[in-house]
Amino acid sequence: MVAVFNKELLSWYLITLKLNETVEAGLPKTQSPSTTTRSIQFSQEVQVQKEQHQPFDSLQVTIKEETKNIVEVGPKSPDSSDWLISIKERLDHANQDDDGSTWSKLCIYKVPQYLRETGDDRAYLPQIVSLGPYHHNKRRLRNMDPHKWRAVNHILKRTNQDITLYLDAIKVLEERARACYEGPICLSSNEFVEMMVLDGCFILELFRGAAEGFKQLGYSRNDPIFAMRGSMHSIQRDMIMLENQIPLFLLDRLFGIQMGQPELRGIVARLALRFFDPLSPTDEPLTRSDRSRLEISFGRNTSTFDPLADLGGLHCLDVFRRSLLRVGPQPTPRIWVKKWSHSHRVADKRRQQLIHCVTELREAGINFKKRKTDRFWDVKFKDGVLKIPRLLIHDGTKSLFLNLIAFEQCHLDCTNYITSYVVFMDNLINSPEDVSILHYCGIIEHWLGSDAEVADLFNRLCQEVVFDINDSYLSPVSQQVNRYCEHRWNTWRATLSHNYFSNPWAIISFVAAVILLLLTLAQTFYAVYGYYVPHS
Structure with a gap:
């Protein structure tokens, strides 16, 4: 029995010595005398306990205490030189990111988190097709990849061209294209170029098919994608999202190569407008006399949008937004008001109130009338009548407005016309009764389930939007309406x-x-x- 106990005691002693040697190997060579003395004393104490056959638990406690003391005198932090090198590398990286030339090229953004917190995250995420690097190679969107390759194959067969012609052309523009996206793109050069050629050719086939007919491009009438089926509306909605964009200059280059004119510009923008026309929030046709009166009212410098005359489009969302606005009214903010304004903050209904709701305006003597124009933002007020153009609301309107607002929030060289209009309509619509009145006047037509859904849509669009009411082009209209409501005679007459x-x-x-x-x-x-x- 004693032999077995001594054997166990010897095993623990050897383990302790090994642990001691391991710890000492990590200590500086110049140890303090106290540490060396403690080690010698510890060895002697173990030898004495071995000879006297002291209880095993006592020796174990001694081992733990001495091991704890040895570990505490070890190194507590990594090498300071590695730490400084890491900090300097991060500063160098920050210096590169702070280069103004890189930010000036940015035009395709990730939707800010504060906009996603409204609970409408699906409005910013593609559901069928991914375009560009932000949602590239996501599992739920991979089903569209074979159809993208079919699009490239059709183009090569029609033009008798080699794929290397497209790859080489995009390779030259790779650095410029990467600068359009926010943050680092974790794709190699070959992967990035392949993605841009694949997605760009897919977009161009859809654009040309909607304009010329998919059958003329060589696709079957039963094609699951390249045919005007029900899924086309969902594809259009995905392609208009901010995070799902391809730079317009890349599409121009790919289309120019197909046509044999690599420097061709403007045609893709026109094709994009025709493709995205079903998403337009208005379908009010204009007669020739109405169009001429509209142009005269806006002055000689105003003309209809022509993508061939404006080569500054950034991507398809930007082109579509410009087509909706044409030449928008230029706001003239008062400097002294802006200086003391505290309204440039996250949207607060008390700070963002441009105008009262429809029911309150009616009680104050304001009448509503539909204005005949295809510019849904062109609101006028005269002699107690608020004239608002017709607005068509469908299942894609919410996603469209949210992405347009997100683009206006992110892009510095961008006006806030869409945001101003949505905030204005949000003020007008507080309840289903407000929607019902506007629907009765022919101002709002919707394909949703009820008026309550329309009211909820507008009340959610600008919950977290940063907006300055003094920069709104509708501020003068709101001021005229508010001044009209302040006269009591108008209120009494309306009540009667x-x-x-x-x-x-x-x-x-x-x-x-x-x-x-x-x-x-x-x-x-x-x-x-x-x-x-x-x-x-």
């Missing part, structure tokens, strides 16, 4: 109209009451007159 002239039966009742009142007054007059002036 709503209460007594809202329908034919109310009018008849009012007229009857007036006649009865007049007869009563006449009877009273003759009774009093006969009393004081009796008949002779």
Whole structure:
């Protein structure tokens, strides 16, 4: 029994010595005398306990205490030189990121997190097809890759060209294309060029198919993608998202190579407008006389949007936005108001209130009328009548407006016309009753389930948007409406109209009451007159 105990004791002693040697190997060569003395004392103490056959638990406690003391005197931090090198590398990287020339080329952004927090994250994420690096190679979007390769194959067969012609052309533009995206793109040069050629050719085939017909391009009428089927609307909605964009100059180059004119510009923008036309929030046609009056009212410098004349488009979303705005009204903000304005912050209904809701404006004497124009943002007010162009709302309107607002929030060289309009409509619409009034006036037409869904849509669009009401082009209109509502006579007249002239039966009742009142007054007059002036 004693032999076995000594054997166990010897094993623990050897383990302790090994642990001691391991710890000492990591210590500086110049140890303090106290550490060396403690080690010698520890060895002697173990030898004494071995000879005296002291209990095993006592030796184990001693081992733990000495091991703890040895570990505590070890090194506590990594080498300071490696730490400084790491900091200098990060500073060098920050210096490169701070280069102004790189930020100036940025035009395709990731949607900020504060906009995603509204709970509408699906409006920014593609559901069918990914374009560009942000959602590249995601598992749920890989089903579209074979169709992209089919598009490239059709182009090569029609043009009798080699794929290397497209790869080499995009390779030259790779650095410029990477600068358009936010943050580092974790793709090799070959992977990036392949992605751009594949996605760009897929986009161009869709554009040309919508304009010329997919059958003329060599696709079957039963093609699951390249045919005007129900899925095309979902593809259009994915392709208009901010994070799903390809630089327009790349599309121009790919299309120019197909046409045999690599420097060709402007045609892709026109094709994009035709392809995305079903997503437009208005379909109000203009007659020739209406168009001429509209151009005269905006001045000689105003003309319809022509993508061939404007080569500054950044991507398809930017081109589509410009087509919606044409030449928008230029706001003239007052400098002294902006200086003292505290409204440039995350949207607060108290700070972002441009105008009252529809029901309140009606009670104040404001009437609503549909304005005949295809510019949905062109709101006018005159003589107590607020004229608003017709707005068509469908299942893709929410995603469209959210991505347009996100682009205006992110891009510095971009006006806030869409944001201003959406905020204005958000102020007008607070309840389903407001939507019902605008629908009755022909201003809003929607394909949603109910008026409550439309009201909820507008109330959610600008929940977290940074917006300055003094920079809105609709601020003058709002001020005119508010001044009109301040006159009490307008409110009294509106109350009379709503209460007594809202329908034919109310009018008849009012007229009857007036006649009865007049007869009563006449009877009273003759009774009093006969009393004081009796008949002779």
